[in-house]
Amino acid sequence: MEIKVLKDILSANDQIAQRNRALLEKKNVFTINVMSSPGAGKTSLILETIRKLKNKVSMGVIEGDISSTIDAEKVKREKVPVLQINTGGECHLEAVMVNRALDNLPLDDIGLLFIENVGNLVCPGEFKLGEDRKVLILSVPEGDDKIYKYPLLFHLADAVVINKIDLLPYTKFDLEGFSLALKGINQKARLFQVSCTTHEGIEDWTDWILSSMQLQKRRGRKKP
């Protein structure tokens, strides 16, 4: 006997992600899921953002790594609440892991929460966490062809940050070509060019975060 199911395999994860989202909305926490391959600069961009915005907004960080607390220690030095998730082998964060982490963060004191996903350009795309925005970082040394090799994450991102632009003169990275390719598969994504080493472009990026937070607040107020 054949039984029609027609259900998304990851619906259980999506439901928990919705629960996370509801909790974060209630606590007025704006949440950004930061994704990239290993070494593209997720932690560096988060640290740069903390330094730039610490007088304007209270922040918190969830660090996702397969093992170690190296990134969490770096964030702790900036005196920001941080929680390390060690996935123990899993190549991405799942909503249930974030759910447990949220229980252990002072959400009443956080206005902007970064969730640093496990370094990977494939798997994190499938798993919603309850975030307001998905941000993808691509660093110049990785090459401009990654958008064709891993289209899903580029398609889903609300913003794409090109990091390490100080290295542009030493590579064949084609910014114009990349920008056109991104427009091709994702019309909504904002594109930022930054260097966490020279601090170039960081302000454009932090301005976008602040305006996205404002937008979200206005939308929130309109709700019945």
Added chain:
Amino acid sequence: MHELAVTQSMLDLVLEEANKTGSGKVQKINLVFGELSGVVGDCVQFYFEFLSKGTPAEGASISFRKIPTQARCRECGEVFTPEEFDWSCPKCHRVGVEITAGKELYVESIEVE
């Protein structure tokens, strides 16, 4: 790479659906996945054999239906399969597409005793 998590979620879903109908053994799972989902069928098969041991789904076969990526041009409406390194429209040559297929990841049906 995320097939272990995907397979576990699929198994949970299948067992729940089979349980709802009060049926016994699951004989076949009909799975649909899009090219963009990055799911590798062989890996799902491998994990499934391991994870389903001792459950009513043990020994079930999995049928994989792969959906190729399909895009629709936002300018002229042409529907096409994007080339490996080119997502521009083959008809009007503009860029800007809507992805209409390739992101699927669901259980279509199960066959039970």
